[in-house]
């Protein structure tokens with residue numbers, strides 16, 4: 001038996017990959033222990049140079065305090081020797097996400113299935129429905145490090161949703177790299193059908209999508225989201241840029257107008273997005289278009305990434321926008337996002353909501369707006385908005 005701890009850097013998919021390793025090691029009889037475990041798993045991210053360098057630092061730190069460190073995830077699979085020069089107790093696992101848990105488990109050795117139903121988080125569970133991406137946005141390294149799109153079977157997903165709900169999770173987040181690519185052709189499932197059926201799971205309180213590309217926000221999906229009572233009124237729809245020239249240079253396959261049109265009917269949803277600043281062809285005029293589209297689409301929370309060329313991509317050698325300009329544009333966007341969040345939260349003053357408490361003193365309302373309130377973690381509470389702070393909506 002080994003003791004282990006698992007950490008991750010990056011997005012929800014990285015979190016989920018780390019959880020898959022964790023679940024597999026628990027099932028094999030290993031024991032999770034924070035702080036002084038024998039083994040560390042560091043699931044890495046390579047979305048920017050900064051993410052990669054933080055991943056490397058995390059692996060180096062873990063190597064000082066653990067007998068063995070497994071470096072897994074997107075950073076490990078990125079071309080080049082990004083983890084070279086680390087101590088000899090660091091093992092870089094270059095495997096697809098589906099193969100990583102078994103690879104780490106085989107290396108550690110199993111004790112037998114002594115705990116095959118580990119409950120992973122308290123309130124919400126992330127359920128992967130799809131992995132990889134077969135689009136080829138010019139800047140993106142995901143298809144290179146995670147492979148092309150592939151879906152789990154609808155049956156496996158729905159069984160996992162039932163299992164997580166039976167374990168006591170109240171919220172399920174359907175997660176993947178490009179969720180709209182989910183297909184189970186053999187059983188005739190699209191994402192819309194999967195949402196409807198997962199949403200009907202007995203005992204489930206709330207269902208969300210981790211994110212969805214704008215080209216997949218179609219009538220069928222919107223109807224499924226609207227007609228499934230457990231679905232949260234929230235969508236995370238990557239924008240990346242609001243300028244058509246930049247979108248074309250990125251290879252994103254939609255225009256700013258399409259983005260706005262497809263979200264127009266979702267006025268009662270809380271819409272959030274990812275945006276890249278400082279892409280090679282982004283000048284001040286193009287950036288102003290991004291600020292405008294963010295406003296017109298009524299986006300609230302933005303995840304802003306400074307452009308960072310990734311090896312192996314079409315724009316790998318192109319990075320003309322100075323770091324200071326990226327920083328300044330990022331700050332302007334974040335500020336606009338902060339104001340939009342506050343406005344959105346203020347629009348709720350005096351109104352009611354149902355909040356799922358996910359941490360002491362905090363929770364999320366029906367459209368995934370943050371609330372500050374008292375309540376037991378895991379409780380669903382009917383509340384009324386009394387005030388707004390920079391942190392969220394204060395319950396009366």
Ligand code: SF4
Nearest residue numbers: 133135136137140142
């Ligand atoms: S940015 Fe483009 S290539 Fe990368 S994961 Fe998203 S859709 Fe796929």
